[in-house]
Amino acid sequence: MNVHFLGFGEAAYELAKGLKEEGVTSIRAYDVMIDHETFGQTIKERAEQTGVSLVKSIKELIKEVNVLFVAVPASKAVEVNEAVCAEIQNESFLYVDVSASSPAIKQQVQQNLEQKHIKFVDAAMLGPLPVYQHKVPIAASGTGTNEFIAKMSPLHMSIKAVGSKAGDASAIKLVRSIFMKGLVGLYLETLEAAEAYHISDEVISSLEETMNRQPFVDTLNRLVTGSAVHAERRAFELNSSIAMLQEAGINSDLSHASKERLVELAGIVKNHPEKESFANWKEVLELYSI
Amino acid sequence: MNVHFLGFGEAAYELAKGLKEEGVTSIRAYDVMIDHETFGQTIKERAEQTGVSLVKSIKELIKEVNVLFVAVPASKAVEVNEAVCAEIQNESFLYVDVSASSPAIKQQVQQNLEQKHIKFVDAAMLGPLPVYQHKVPIAASGTGTNEFIAKMSPLHMSIKAVGSKAGDASAIKLVRSIFMKGLVGLYLETLEAAEAYHISDEVISSLEETMNRQPFVDTLNRLVTGSAVHAERRAFELNSSIAMLQEAGINSDLSHASKERLVELAGIVKNHPEKESFANWKEVLELYSI
Numbered sequence: 001m002n003v004h005f006l007g008f009g010e011a012a013y014e015l016a017k018g019l020k021e022e023g024v025t026s027i028r029a030y031d032v033m034i035d036h037e038t039f040g041q042t043i044k045e046r047a048e049q050t051g052v053s054l055v056k057s058i059k060e061l062i063k064e065v066n067v068l069f070v071a072v073p074a075s076k077a078v079e080v081n082e083a084v085c086a087e088i089q090n091e092s093f094l095y096v097d098v099s100a101s102s103p104a105i106k107q108q109v110q111q112n113l114e115q116k117h118i119k120f121v122d123a124a125m126l127g128p129l130p131v132y133q134h135k136v137p138i139a140a141s142g143t144g145t146n147e148f149i150a151k152m153s154p155l156h157m158s159i160k161a162v163g164s165k166a167g168d169a170s171a172i173k174l175v176r177s178i179f180m181k182g183l184v185g186l187y188l189e190t191l192e193a194a195e196a197y198h199i200s201d202e203v204i205s206s207l208e209e210t211m212n213r214q215p216f217v218d219t220l221n222r223l224v225t226g227s228a229v230h231a232e233r234r235a236f237e238l239n240s241s242i243a244m245l246q247e248a249g250i251n252s253d254l255s256h257a258s259k260e261r262l263v264e265l266a267g268i269v270k271n272h273p274e275k276e277s278f279a280n281w282k283e284v285l286e287l288y289s290i
Numbered sequence: 291m292n293v294h295f296l297g298f299g300e301a302a303y304e305l306a307k308g309l310k311e312e313g314v315t316s317i318r319a320y321d322v323m324i325d326h327e328t329f330g331q332t333i334k335e336r337a338e339q340t341g342v343s344l345v346k347s348i349k350e351l352i353k354e355v356n357v358l359f360v361a362v363p364a365s366k367a368v369e370v371n372e373a374v375c376a377e378i379q380n381e382s383f384l385y386v387d388v389s390a391s392s393p394a395i396k397q398q399v400q401q402n403l404e405q406k407h408i409k410f411v412d413a414a415m416l417g418p419l420p421v422y423q424h425k426v427p428i429a430a431s432g433t434g435t436n437e438f439i440a441k442m443s444p445l446h447m448s449i450k451a452v453g454s455k456a457g458d459a460s461a462i463k464l465v466r467s468i469f470m471k472g473l474v475g476l477y478l479e480t481l482e483a484a485e486a487y488h489i490s491d492e493v494i495s496s497l498e499e500t501m502n503r504q505p506f507v508d509t510l511n512r513l514v515t516g517s518a519v520h521a522e523r524r525a526f527e528l529n530s531s532i533a534m535l536q537e538a539g540i541n542s543d544l545s546h547a548s549k550e551r552l553v554e555l556a557g558i559v560k561n562h563p564e565k566e567s568f569a570n571w572k573e574v575l576e577l578y579s580i
Contacts, residue, residue: 074530100527102534103487126496139492162492171487174531176496178545179480181528184517185548186476187510188555190469191575197393197461200572202429202452206416206466208506216501217494220477226418227474237390238471240364241464244392253550255468257543258475264541265478282490285481 005029007072018134030061077101096121103167110166119144124173142166225278235262295319297362308424312445320351367391386411393457400456409434414463432456515568525552
């Protein structure tokens with residue numbers, strides 16, 4: 001099987017390394033940065049290390065390819081797709097876009113490819129590549145999903161079909177990203193304040209006790225349902241934290257945004273006086289759409 | 291021992307209930323809302339239920355008191371303190387402010403009280419009162435801390451001296467609050483997006499796997515050090531999530547603030563090219579102050 005990579009950055013390199021170990025012998029790659037002063041060197045070294053043949057054009061890359069991984073930055077996904085479509089004559093291959101693009105972009109890419117009778121996979125990688133390589137958990141949707149799973153599962157890729165259309169898989173990755181990267185922002189705002197007041201040990205040990213007490217979903221349910229009942233008070237309490245951040249000259253944008261979300265939640269709950277308590281997060285979120 | 295409450299809202303009520311069970315017989319309370327149309331009724335019911343005597347003025351409340359808990363909204367802490375100071379003749383008691391006020395306000399209150407030779411405790415309650423009642427973990431600082439611990443520990447209150455000055459205890463609570471309430475904001479932004487794309491089950495199960503894998507401090511260290519190395523890329527990736535939230539008409543302020551924090555982190559790390567990796571969150575935060 002010929003597995004080719006359009007874009008040979010870190011993600012493609014890790015996937016290629018893993019697939020090579022599974023015995024895939026014919027791996028080619030094209031990267032627009034191949035002659036770049038600094039990045040070009042890295043690309044060439046990685047290609048050599050993994051036995052990947054570098055080709056000079058998209059035209060060359062899509063010759064005899066069975067599975068084409070497109071691993072470019074999200075901002076380039078459409079542009080690159082249009083460049084591929086322009087080169088397609090009567091080739092037949094799976095177009096697997098692993099970029100972190102928005103659902104709307106993945107849908108547009110699938111539409112472009114349908115006109116060329118090429119099947120599309122919206123593949124969202126849900127873990128760190130350097131840890132998992134080609135075994136990274138992948139959520140997949142789009143017209144080529146079943147074929148993608150059939151072809152790559154024997155090579156120990158871990159692909160799960162999700163949703164019904166292109167973009168559904170990416171939505172999972174991007175929503176997941178809201179939480180994981182938001183959490184980093186939250187850590188930073190919390191730690192910066194804790195360090196400014198020389199109380200990091202006390203704050204972390206207090207948070208540790210609370211956060212380790214229950215598994216993720218239990219904490220999620222407890223905090224969302226509790227906040228729905230006490231949203232107004234909690235929003236008000238957060239004002240004191242924001243005042244403190246301002247006293248210490250620390251950026252409080254994240255706390256401010258959280259406060260606004262609590263204020264909004266208080267308003268939503270107030271519109272539903274029939275709801276006095278909530279069994280789980282879903283009952284709270286349902287109110288948003290009523 | 292006479293334990294009195296200035297402000298008899300939920301917090302005071304729960305503390306009083308617990309202390310009553312410990313055998314404290316003389317509990318009095320004053321609340322400015324005592325004759326309020328709706329809240330007054332709740333105050334009276336709670337007082338009756340816990341055998342607390344309601345008094346009509348601050349003057350009356352500070353007669354023969356040993357420990358005065360001031361449990362008013364943060365916005366009222368200074369105003370209430372000035373009202374108490376105005377009534378103090380030659381009384382001697384411990385003034386324990388459990389409000390969620392900022393460190394600067396707690397310091398101001400202690401200064402006011404020093405002029406009246408009254409010892410002050412900045413008491414920060416670090417858990418839910420309805421669960422813990424008077425046994426709630428309390429961080430305490432200020433001139434009256436040791437006396438407070440000596441008096442109340444026999445009644446099974448759980449008080450820990452922290453920091454060296456008034457405000458230190460409150461700083462712990464308020465920094466803790468940045469995280470706990472920020473987390474609620476983050477849950478809401480994440481869940482609202484997940485619900486909009488009908489992928490809540492997939493998103494939650496993916497987050498569950500990641501978040502339950504390690505204890506709190508390990509995840510904190512892993513995400514902060516990893517983000518320090520990849521801040522620029524992660525900030526960029528978050529743009530796709532923000533674009534998706536905007537496509538779905540969902541407020542993206544929190545994700546935006548997180549992105550700005552990652553952009554800032556990228557800039558800070560870039561100023562220290564000698565640091566290529568980080569052993570823990572502290573090494574990352576140290577760069578903020580250099």
